[in-house]
Amino acid sequence: MRIIAGTRRGLKLFEFEGADVRPTTDRVRESMFNLIQDFVRDSVVLDLFGGSGALSLEALSRGADRAVVTDIDARSVGLIRRNAEKAGFLDRMEILNESAASYLNRTAQKFHVVFLDPPYNQGLVRPTLELISKRDILAEEGIAVLERDSGDEPGDIMGLAVLKQKKYGRSCITIYHRGDKH
Numbered sequence: 001m002r003i004i005a006g007t008r009r010g011l012k013l014f015e016f017e018g019a020d021v022r023p024t025t026d027r028v029r030e031s032m033f034n035l036i037q038d039f040v041r042d043s044v045v046l047d048l049f050g051g052s053g054a055l056s057l058e059a060l061s062r063g064a065d066r067a068v069v070t071d072i073d074a075r076s077v078g079l080i081r082r083n084a085e086k087a088g089f090l091d092r093m094e095i096l097n098e099s100a101a102s103y104l105n106r107t108a109q110k111f112h113v114v115f116l117d118p119p120y121n122q123g124l125v126r127p128t129l130e131l132i133s134k135r136d137i138l139a140e141e142g143i144a145v146l147e148r149d150s151g152d153e154p155g156d157i158m159g160l161a162v163l164k165q166k167k168y169g170r171s172c173i174t175i176y177h178r179g180d181k182h
Contacts, residue, residue: 001054003087004030006061013054013083016075024051024117024147028168029058032145035164035175036113039143040064043112046137048100048128053080055115057087064113066092072099100124104131110139120149126157129176133159144176 003011004026024032032055033040041063047056048070056067067089069080077097084090096103100118114132118124125148132144136159143163148154150172161179165172 001052002026003054003058003061004033006058006063008057008061008087008089011061011087013052013057014079014086015052016079024054024171028147028171028173029054031166031168032147032173033058033062035166035173036143036145037062039113039141044068044109044139046070046109046111046114048103048114048116049118049124050080050095051076051117053083053093053095055117056080056093057083057089059113059115060089060092061087066094068094068096068103068109068111070096070098070100070103072097100128101131104128104135104137107135107137109137110142111137112139112142114138114142114144115147116144117147121152125152126154129154129157129160133157138178140178142178146174146176148172148174 001013043064045059045064045067050069050071160176163177164175
C-alpha cells in the first residue's frame with residue numbers, strides 16, 4: 001500500500017498484519033480520487049473508520065489542508081499515527097480513538113470531504129450516512145465518499161443525494177453531496 005499521487009507520491013505505508021482488516025486497494029483508491037479530485041485541494045477532510053489512514057494521507061498528499069481521522073480500534077489509531085509521521089503529516093492531522101458515531105454526534109465542525117470505509121456488511125453504512133446528514137457536517141459544497149460492499153446498499157438518505165457511483169469488483173464507491181432535506 002502506497003500513496004498514489006501528490007507531494008508524497010510513492011511513499012510506502014505501514015500495513016496491518018493478518019487478514020482481519022480490508023484496506024482500500026491502490027487501484028480503488030486511485031479511481032476514487034480521480035472521481036473527487038476537484039474537491040480535495042485546500043479541503044478539510046474527515047476520515048471515518050480510518051484503518052491505516054491511507055485515504056486521509058492520500059488527500060493530504062494531493063493538497064488537502066488538514067484531516068481528522070477516527071477509528072474505534074486502538075491498533076488502527078497507532079498505525080495511522082505511524083503512517084502520518086512517516087509521511088510528515090502528523091501536524092496536519094487530528095487522530096482520534098473514537099467511533100464514527102461518537103465523533104459525528106459531538107462535532108460541530110464542517111468538512112469538505114468525508115470518507116466512510118466501514119467494515120463491510122456490519123450495518124454501519126446507513127446509520128453513519130444518516131448521522132452525517134442529520135448533524136449537517138458537510139460544508140456547502142462538501143461531499144461524502146462511501147466505499148461499501150456492493151450488496152450493502154443504503155437506499156435513499158434524506159439530506160444526501162448521489163453525485164457519482166462506480167463499482168470495482170466487490171467494492172462500490174458512492175459520492176454524495178448535500179441534497180434536499182424534505
